[in-house]
Amino acid sequence: MKLFFKSLGLLMFIWLVSCREPVYVPKPRGYAAVQFPEKKYQLFNKDHYPYTFEYPVYAQIEKDSLFFDKKTENPWWININIPSLGGKIYLSYKDVAQYGLSKLLEDSYQMSHYHNKKADFINEPIFHTENNVHGIYYEVGGNAASAFQFFATDSHKHFLRGALYFDVTPNVDSLKPINQFLIEDIEHLIKTLKWIP
Numbered sequence: 183m184k185l186f187f188k189s190l191g192l193l194m195f196i197w198l199v200s201c202r203e204p205v206y207v208p209k210p211r212g213y214a215a216v217q218f219p220e221k222k223y224q225l226f227n228k229d230h231y232p233y234t235f236e237y238p239v240y241a242q243i244e245k246d247s248l249f250f251d252k253k254t255e256n257p258w259w260i261n262i263n264i265p266s267l268g269g270k271i272y273l274s275y276k277d278v279a280q281y282g283l284s285k286l287l288e289d290s291y292q293m294s295h296y297h298n299k300k301a302d303f304i305n306e307p308i309f310h311t312e313n314n315v316h317g318i319y320y321e322v323g324g325n326a327a328s329a330f331q332f333f334a335t336d337s338h339k340h341f342l343r344g345a346l347y348f349d350v351t352p353n354v355d356s357l358k359p360i361n362q363f364l365i366e367d368i369e370h371l372i373k374t375l376k377w378i379p
Contacts, residue, residue, distance in 0.1 A: 218363050219266060223370060230257075232275065232340055236374040237262050238367050246272065262371075267360050268349045271368060276341045286341045290333040293345075294320040300352070301326045313376045319369075325352045329361045330368060340377045344368065 223236040226243060237243070246259040258275040276286055295304065302324035310316040317334040329352075331345040346364055348357060 216267070216359055218359075221366070223374075232258060232277075232378050233342060234376050234378060235371045237371055238264065240264060240266055241271075241367075246274075264364065267364065269346060269360065269364055270349075271344055271346050271364070271371075273342060273344045276343075278335065278337070278339050278341050281341070283335070283337060283341070286335070286343075287333070290318075290331075290343050293343075294322070294331045300324055309372065311373055311375070313374075315372065315375050315377070317372075323354070325354050327352055329354075329357065330365050332368065332372065334372055334375055336377055342375070344371075 219238070219240040222239045224239050225234065226237050227234040242263045242265070244261045244263055246256060246261045256274065260273050262271040262273065264270065278286065301322045304323070305321040306318050307321070308316070308318055314336045315334045316337070317332055320331040322329050322331070328345045328347050331343070333341065333343045335341045346361070346368065348360070350357075
């Protein structure tokens with residue numbers, strides 16, 4: 183009988199202790215829906231530029247003359263600004279004869295793999311187009327600063343490097359739909375890229 187009352191007392195104690203107010207947990211933070219513009223392209227074909235390509239009509243071309251915050255002359259460096267989505271594609275062009283292909287390839291590899299600190303993975307598919315353009319896409323997974331980079335070259339004269347960045351702190355979940363949308367635009371840019379002799 184003594185054991186019965188001890189067991190009953192223990193059960194009553196457990197029951198009283200477990201009767202607490204429910205703890206409410208706030209819902210996870212949501213992300214605003216993004217309204218994507220209709221896909222349409224226009225030709226970038228400026229005098230004296232060694233390349234031409236198609237870019238989105240909802241983007242603006244800006245001349246880039248800064249190199250790591252130092253004013254320098256980069257006559258063919260441009261940025262493709264997409265203000266409605268907060269993104270920017272940085273394009274830097276170099277002459278292979280002046281810098282050497284192996285140095286340009288190594289620099290491109292180093293800049294893309296710099297994101298390994300925050301990246302979950304980096305895929306490096308190779309591409310070739312009919313316009314004598316070949317290179318590598320760098321698809322960077324995780325919360326890296328740039329989720330997509332590439333280089334394109336003809337291996338003899340032209341070398342173009344591109345990187346997609348956003349004006350916000352990287353968050354792979356919130357940027358995923360925008361990244362996918364803009365990656366299609368970058369792939370279109372590469373498919374339509376032509377070298378000017």
